[in-house]
Amino acid sequence: MSGNRSVLVIQGLTKYFGGLKAVDNVYMEAAECSITSLIGPNGAGKTTIFNLITGLLQPTSGKIYYKNQSILALPPTTIARIGIGRTFQEPRVFNRLSVLENILIGFPSQKGERVHHALLRTKAAFEEEKKNKEKAIEILEFVGLADRGSDLAQDLSHGQQRFLSVARVLASNPDLLLMDEPTVGLHREEIVRLIDLMIRLVKSQRRTILLVEHNMDVVMNISDEIHLLVEGHGIAHGKPEDIKANPKLVEAFLGTSLSGNRKKGEVLCT
Amino acid sequence: MDKMMKVVLCAFFLHFVLFPTPHDSAAQEIKIGIVSCLTGPAAFYGTYMKKGVDLAIEEINAKGGIKGSKIAPIWEDDKGTPTAAVSAIKKLISVDRVPVVVGSLTATALAMIPVADKENTVFITSLSTHPDIAKMSKWSFRNCINTVPSAMAVVDFAYKQQGKRKLGILFFQNESTRRIAEGVKKRFEELGGTVVGMEMLAEEGVDYRSPIIKIKNANPDSIYIAAFARQGGLAMKQLVESGVNLQFYADPIESPVWLQTAGSAANGAIYGYLDIQQSFLDKYKSKYNEEGEIWGALYYDTMYTLTIAIEKGGYTAEGIRKSLIEIKDYPGITGAITYGPERDVIKPPIIKMVKDGKFMKHQ
Amino acid sequence: MVLQLIVNGVVSGAIYALMAVGFALIYNSTHIFHLAHGAVFTLSGYTLYFVVKGMNLPLPVAILFAITLSILLGIAIEVRGYRPLRERKVSLAAFLISSLGIFIVVENGLILLFGAIPKLITEEPLKAYQIGSLVITQLHMTVILCCLIIFPLLHLLFAKTRVGKMIRALSDHPELALIIGLETRRLYLFITILGAALAGVAGIFVGLDVGVTPIMGWDAVLIAAVAVIIGSVGYLPGAGVAALLVGLVQNLSVLKISAQWQGTITFGLLILFLVFRPKGIFGKMIASRGA
Numbered sequence: 001m002s003g004n005r006s007v008l009v010i011q012g013l014t015k016y017f018g019g020l021k022a023v024d025n026v027y028m029e030a031a032e033c034s035i036t037s038l039i040g041p042n043g044a045g046k047t048t049i050f051n052l053i054t055g056l057l058q059p060t061s062g063k064i065y066y067k068n069q070s071i072l073a074l075p076p077t078t079i080a081r082i083g084i085g086r087t088f089q090e091p092r093v094f095n096r097l098s099v100l101e102n103i104l105i106g107f108p109s110q111k112g113e114r115v116h117h118a119l120l121r122t123k124a125a126f127e128e129e130k131k132n133k134e135k136a137i138e139i140l141e142f143v144g145l146a147d148r149g150s151d152l153a154q155d156l157s158h159g160q161q162r163f164l165s166v167a168r169v170l171a172s173n174p175d176l177l178l179m180d181e182p183t184v185g186l187h188r189e190e191i192v193r194l195i196d197l198m199i200r201l202v203k204s205q206r207r208t209i210l211l212v213e214h215n216m217d218v219v220m221n222i223s224d225e226i227h228l229l230v231e232g233h234g235i236a237h238g239k240p241e242d243i244k245a246n247p248k249l250v251e252a253f254l255g256t257s258l259s260g261n262r263k264k265g266e267v268l269c270t
Numbered sequence: 271m272d273k274m275m276k277v278v279l280c281a282f283f284l285h286f287v288l289f290p291t292p293h294d295s296a297a298q299e300i301k302i303g304i305v306s307c308l309t310g311p312a313a314f315y316g317t318y319m320k321k322g323v324d325l326a327i328e329e330i331n332a333k334g335g336i337k338g339s340k341i342a343p344i345w346e347d348d349k350g351t352p353t354a355a356v357s358a359i360k361k362l363i364s365v366d367r368v369p370v371v372v373g374s375l376t377a378t379a380l381a382m383i384p385v386a387d388k389e390n391t392v393f394i395t396s397l398s399t400h401p402d403i404a405k406m407s408k409w410s411f412r413n414c415i416n417t418v419p420s421a422m423a424v425v426d427f428a429y430k431q432q433g434k435r436k437l438g439i440l441f442f443q444n445e446s447t448r449r450i451a452e453g454v455k456k457r458f459e460e461l462g463g464t465v466v467g468m469e470m471l472a473e474e475g476v477d478y479r480s481p482i483i484k485i486k487n488a489n490p491d492s493i494y495i496a497a498f499a500r501q502g503g504l505a506m507k508q509l510v511e512s513g514v515n516l517q518f519y520a521d522p523i524e525s526p527v528w529l530q531t532a533g534s535a536a537n538g539a540i541y542g543y544l545d546i547q548q549s550f551l552d553k554y555k556s557k558y559n560e561e562g563e564i565w566g567a568l569y570y571d572t573m574y575t576l577t578i579a580i581e582k583g584g585y586t587a588e589g590i591r592k593s594l595i596e597i598k599d600y601p602g603i604t605g606a607i608t609y610g611p612e613r614d615v616i617k618p619p620i621i622k623m624v625k626d627g628k629f630m631k632h633q
Numbered sequence: 634m635v636l637q638l639i640v641n642g643v644v645s646g647a648i649y650a651l652m653a654v655g656f657a658l659i660y661n662s663t664h665i666f667h668l669a670h671g672a673v674f675t676l677s678g679y680t681l682y683f684v685v686k687g688m689n690l691p692l693p694v695a696i697l698f699a700i701t702l703s704i705l706l707g708i709a710i711e712v713r714g715y716r717p718l719r720e721r722k723v724s725l726a727a728f729l730i731s732s733l734g735i736f737i738v739v740e741n742g743l744i745l746l747f748g749a750i751p752k753l754i755t756e757e758p759l760k761a762y763q764i765g766s767l768v769i770t771q772l773h774m775t776v777i778l779c780c781l782i783i784f785p786l787l788h789l790l791f792a793k794t795r796v797g798k799m800i801r802a803l804s805d806h807p808e809l810a811l812i813i814g815l816e817t818r819r820l821y822l823f824i825t826i827l828g829a830a831l832a833g834v835a836g837i838f839v840g841l842d843v844g845v846t847p848i849m850g851w852d853a854v855l856i857a858a859v860a861v862i863i864g865s866v867g868y869l870p871g872a873g874v875a876a877l878l879v880g881l882v883q884n885l886s887v888l889k890i891s892a893q894w895q896g897t898i899t900f901g902l903l904i905l906f907l908v909f910r911p912k913g914i915f916g917k918m919i920a921s922r923g924a
Contacts (some may be wrong), residue, residue: 054812092812094805096867097798104795105802106813129795172813238917286844310750438855470891475841479641480887487634500751504843512770533756 007032007176007208008053013062015048015232022048024104024232026062027084030210030225032177033202037211037219046212047089049234054086055079064174085174089181091161095154096122099145099164102153103136103167104129106171143167143197159190166197174268177201177209183218191215220244299342300335300585303362303371303381309628312375314527315565319374320345321558322566326573328557336580337617338618341573344368363389369587370576373570376446383410392590394576396568398524400446404613409587411594411613413572414565416574417521418448418621420542421496424519425454425480427507427540427621427632428492429461432517436466438490440481440505442497443473458494464614466490469579471501478505480511492517499523503531510535522627524564524622540632542619543567547603551590564604638768638884644773646880647780648838651874653860654787655831657872660861662804663719664825665728669710670857671827671850672739677703677836678845679743682752699840700833705828711736711822715815719821736850743847753844778837783834784873791869800824804867852896859903865913875914878902 346358354380441451469481554562583589864871
């Protein structure tokens with residue numbers, strides 16, 4: 001812990017699918033302005049935890065607090081609205097909406113949200129839309145897609161769609177970002193840009209990231225805290241150095257060796 | 271005696287209680303089986319039929335019935351479907367033991383006649399205009415003229431009286447209307463006219479504008495429509511809407527549905543059919559408080575001819591059949607009734623027309 | 634004659650398009666094979682008939698009634714029929730059966746109330762105008778005019794307004810729409826209302842043109858479904874264009890073949906597309922997800 005207060009607190013989280021324990025008594029916290037990573041082999045329950053946090057699944061038992069408030073039993077829409085955003089393993093975008101529209105649609109509750117407002121197009125809604133458009137362009141610039149605004153999302157490359165899906169989530173201005181294997185399918189150069197983006201999200205935009213990632217280089221480089229999960233259990237957690245200090249543990253469960261080389265003393269979100 | 275035996279004996283006993291032999295009941299009342307489309311899409315025909323039949327029976331029974339026995343109609347609803355009609359006639363013959371069954375539409379009549387033929391039961395309809403109905407069995411009679419003679423009369427009228435030379439024909443996709451159309455074409459060409467186009471009105475359609483435009487393009491001086499009430503009415507309406515304001519001829523359109531569908535487009539249309547006596551129309555009006563029409567009138571006549579046949583030949587199928595054939599020039603309200611060699615009624619059609627939304631004799 | 638057939642084709646096509654676009658709107662966003670669309674169409678026609686003939690009220694009032702009742706039925710179908718199923722996450726087959734059930738109930742209800750006999754709303758021939766050799770009725774002009782207003786408005790709705798974008802987003806990726814916090818319930822309701830209103834307009838036009846029968850919805854909804862497939866499932870304008878195409882092909886086909894085959898032609902066209910261009914006319918406009 002870097003001493004910051006926790007944005008997300010998970011206590012004794014458990015989820016059974018029939019007889020299968022997908023998540024079993026997991027405890028974890030995500031500190032404000034930090035990157036917390038979940039690692040572990042396939043089927044360790046990482047994505048299930050994301051689904052539990054975002055309300056797509058209801059836990060069998062356990063507690064989830066977001067900013068000291070229980071978010072259990074809240075519907076996914078509400079959870080999205082109070083500031084928890086999520087990107088998926090595959091880039092999820094609205095294919096047949098333009099890149100700009102993908103962002104616009106993600107802006108949270110506003111005057112245009114109500115169907116009749118959108119239809120009547122009140123002056124207030126009109127001005128808000130104009131403002132939103134400016135904001136959307138800003139976001140696109142932030143993720144490096146400013147020149148593709150009017151293209152259909154389906155015409156972007158896989159990597160660009162990934163950045164778009166991050167941008168789309170940013171539209172809702174989440175304080176907590178859940179990112180599910182964001183580097184999958186990206187080539188080296190894009191991974192570098194993505195890491196840069198994530199660091200900027202935390203550093204300059206003061207957001208918190210919960211990351212599920214298989215690329216150990218990425219994990220060891222940017223995480224403030226790492227949780228190792230195996231078959232639904234939390235096996236170990238700590239700073240990258242702590243995890244690295246126990247390479248056998250990692251190798252035993254992940255089957256990969258660690259070769260992270262994050263600069264010593266670099267602290268995110270000072 | 272075991273249980274099974276008791277059940278069988280009881281059933282046997284009950285059978286005699288519930289279904290006494292026809293002779294017992296014949297003494298009290300004359301049962302006549304009637305199978306009609308009282309419900310279903312053609313229910314309006316069934317309704318006309320029932321009104322005509324009821325009016326006739328009411329009158330006959332009021333005058334003492336047949337030799338003191340009242341007529342008791344047994345109505346069965348076939349919904350206009352052949353399968354229901356077949357089970358209805360089988361029930362009437364085997365359970366009610368009626369020697370005569372009155373039928374209605376072509377589709378159901380075609381299904382029932384073979385049953386009547388096999389069971390030696392008299393069958394009579396006044397609604398089917400299919401040319402073969404009466405020919406199908408020696409037991410089958412018809413009290414309405416089929417559409418071919420009336421169509422021929424209209425074609426003759428068009429060519430000779432109205433000087434039409436270029437006829438366009440629209441016909442509904444159905445066996446009997448197709449035959450009428452073909453008959454019309456043949457007759458018109460024999461007379462020396464030209465049939466400039468012949469187009470079909472699709473069974474599932476309600477938008478006939480395409481065939482109408484094809485006909486219009488062939489430049490006819492008059493149009494013959496061989497169709498049932500709804501399709502024919504729609505065709506007339508759409509003809510006028512498509513700018514075809516010619517003389518329309520049609521096969522018997524004497525159904526309010528045709529008028530309701532065609533609206534004022536039907537005004538002036540010429541067709542051939544039977545006349546109805548004013549006395550019937552008056553009685554009808556006072557009983558039902560609505561205008562009488564041809565199908566009710568035909569069934570009214572049908573019930574009277576059956577009464578005469580039963581009085582003369584007795585309440586047996588063979589007796590009724592024989593005396594029906596013997597009827598000569600019975601003065602019905604739809605013209606003098608004589609059943610020809612093929613048991614089809616012989617009545618000369620007259621030329622009629624639609625005027626101000628009413629059916630009347632052409633002047 | 635060809636010109637006249639084209640005009641007639643455009644008129645039938647325009648009415649098909651009203652049905653097809655409504656059907657596509659609902660199908661694209663909910664994936665429900667919305668047979669009950671035919672029920673809305675039929676109810677609209679009968680409402681018009683009842684208000685004009687039964688209550689003797691003027692036509693504009695009847696039109697208002699017909700559209701209102703169509704929308705109410707649409708809302709009922711969504712709120713009472715589809716929403717509970719959707720929230721219980723049942724299979725699409727259950728929606729289809731539910732939809733079919735609603736259709737049959739409405740159809741039989743109308744038979745009970747009005748009988749199976751076809752009814753006419755306008756008994757007089759429609760007023761027609763002659764332009765050269767071309768004849769077009771007032772009603773048909775109104776149909777074309779209405780479509781020239783309705784479809785551009787719909788285009789604006791989907792291209793420019795936020796609710797339009799939300800609906801497109803919902804159709805494109807319903808799960809994601811839910812995740813980003815779109816009010817999907819409201820959107821589904823709005824879609825149903827829009828679809829029902831379109832079906833209502835179509836029902837009014839057909840009712841005024843050729844009258845109403847309790848079974849009129851079947852043909853209408855089937856042609857709509859065919860148009861949606863031909864026009865590429867998922868692409869809304871495609872359904873409209875394909876409906877127009879069906880109308881034109883049906884009418885122009887009489888040049889070569891007898892009019893009795895008009896119904897067959899619709900499905901022949903469908904089979905041709907299924908064999909040679911299964912993704913429809915606008916197949917290219919639709920990316921296959923995950924590819």
